[in-house]
């Protein structure tokens with residue numbers, strides 16, 4: 001990929017435009033998933049899970065990529081559930097090394113999950129799977145955190 005920072009800066013502007021434009025939040029989240037999947041070559045599945053501390057259950061929201069069997073994930077379970085429990089981004093560069101992992105596809109090699117907060121409380125997360133091993137850098141994490149900071153308060 002050409003300069004990551006440049007690609008992420010451009011994408012962030014487009015995401016801000018989507019969020020500030022007209023329409024409901026779910027179609028906007030769908031558009032963000034599609035945008036990220038289409039424009040970052042190693043983002044092979046991009047989706048949102050929604051959930052909070054009252055139910056401690058994540059439910060699949062808008063996503064782009066192959067359908068997954070993991071439509072409900074308890075806090076603590078898998079990479080998604082661990083990120084929800086820790087309330088911190090969680091990057092796994094090689095999923096074969098992670099014991100607490102829920103596989104969606106044998107093609108997936110790496111995963112990054114970034115929580116979404118509203119009013120200081122967890123409301124869900126952004127989850128990205130990659131078919132490339134070790135693709136995520138601090139730039140990815142910072143960019144995805146920026147996306148979640150822009151989106152979370154609108155949930």
Ligand code: SME
Pocket residue numbers: 045047068070073077078079080081100101102103104111127129
């Ligand atoms: N791999 C995730 C499950 C969700 S899918 O990646 C879409 C996990 O371990 O939590």
